[in-house]
Amino acid sequence: MxxxxxxxxxxxxxxxxxxxxxxxxxxxxxxxxxxxxxxxxxxxxxxxxxxxxxxxxxxxxxxxxxxxxxxxxxxxxxxxxxxxxxxxxxxxxxxxxxxxxxxxxxxxxxxxxxxxxxxxxxxxxxxxxxxxxxxxxxxxxxxxxxxxxxxxxxxxxxxxxxxxxSPALQFVQSFLTEYEDIQIDKDHLMFIAPDEGATERSVFLASVFGVNLGMFYKRRDYSRIVDGSNPIVAHDFSGASVEGMDVVIVDDMIASGGSMIDVAGQLKKLGAKRVFIFSTFGLFSSGFEKFDKAYEQGLFTRIFTTNLIHQKEELLSKEYYCSVNMNRYIAAIIDTLNKRGSLTQLTKPADRIRETIAKYKH
Structure with a gap:
């Protein structure tokens, strides 16, 4: 050692x-x-x-x-x-x-x-x-x-x-601990990529869960630039029906949150039963007013983000928020690297996620 x-x-x-x-x-x-x-x-x-x-x-x-x-x-x-x-x-x-x-x-x-x-x-x-x-x-x-x-x-x-x-394992553990009524099959659960950039994350989780994937793509106005980028005109959905299903939106970050709320709203219009949001980093750079309103309107059920970055006290008090603790994971990474060990099991969590799902089902 x-x-x-x-x-x-x-x-x-x-x-x-x-x-x-x-x-x-x-x-x-x-x-x-x-x-x-x-x-x-x-x-x-x-x-x-x-x-x-x-x-x-x-x-x-x-x-x-x-x-x-x-x-x-x-x-x-x-x-x-x-x-x-x-x-x-x-x-x-x-x-x-x-x-x-x-x-x-x-x-x-x-x-x-x-x-x-x-x-x-x-x-x-x-x-x-x-x-x-x-x-x-x-x-x-x-x-x-x-x-x-x-x-x-x-x-x-x-x-x-x-x-x-990837913090996917910790998200899955928190999600399945918080909710005991998730039906893990293609008829009741779907993972959603809110844009093209989030596809790989969503494909991974959909694959290990053995369920289908849905995807939104951003239609932009390329004739103008606002705040350094082309503004989004609409989010268009591509995928099977979400009628009566629990859906999980997966992305790397929530910044202002406008796109995430728009995606959640569209999924509810398409008949989704419950909308859950997984986001590694919760920046919430425009405050919480729009999230509070969206929650009151029933557009989403729960938001999961990690404690990898600073969490605002106001966020921690929200009933719709669940914090995913990553400190033990960081400790395991540092401990392994210091012992000159391999990070493969920590960075490739597919097997452990499948074990977690199997225990949940039984």
Missing amino acids: NENLGIIALESALENGKRVNEIISKWRDGGNYLIPCECPRFSSGEAKGIVGESVRDKDIYIIVDVCNNSLTYKMDGEKNRMSPDDHYQDLKRVIAACSGKAERINVVMPFLYESRQHRRTMRESLDCAVMLRELEYMGVHSLVTFDAHDPRMSNVTPLRSFDNV
Whole structure:
């Protein structure tokens, strides 16, 4: 067993980092693997990274949540909210503070920074690719992320480890624990891809459940650009009848939520019995008013998202919300990598999902 483990949780992911440390500590000898760090700010808004303990010859795992906009810092006497850019800069500061002393530096970044800007369609930046190259240049050995918007981003750094982990098992476990009346067959359950980009996730779950797949595709107005993209005109459904069926919409993130609610509304119009939503990252960037209204109208039954990113207190209080805890999963990934083990069983959860379904049916 390797005991050179060190976990550095940036402020953005500190609470989850503490839980991960506690879990690994119980699995091992009861020691503490959490190394303190901070990124204090000067009055100009500039900052520096400080690591509180020696990292020499340690296998370091730095956990960062680039979506945590609840944190603030002062600049010129005024409060600024931390943006993904700020969190990413702090990550680089902490890597630099390790000063090349660590044996290996690994980054656990659940939401892949700038992953929504993953391709170039005109004269525009490729921010996610630049980030990956920067981390490679800084000596990062491996990066662990979850449900990347485009898993092909791993091709940017082909000589570095890039693990894109699916949280599908945890969603299935939470879903089947919360609801005891799910009929798992082609006549009563269907998985739905809300757009083309979500097809692979939905195909995977439909396959392991042994049920059918439905898909929406976005019709866009390519004659104009609004907020950086072509506006969606409509969501068109392709698939078998959903009349009287439970349906599960599967996607990587909920941002403003407009598209998700539109899809849920269309499924109800098509006769769906209950609409469940699985989304790895719940950003809810436009608040909850539209979700509250949609829930009151009966457009959906429950929303499941993970705690991989910061969860707003208001979200946790919603009766239609279920949080999928991923801390034990992150702990298992770090523990396995530190022991130089294989992540195959953790990143390819099909067999464990089938076992969970089989137990549920019996």
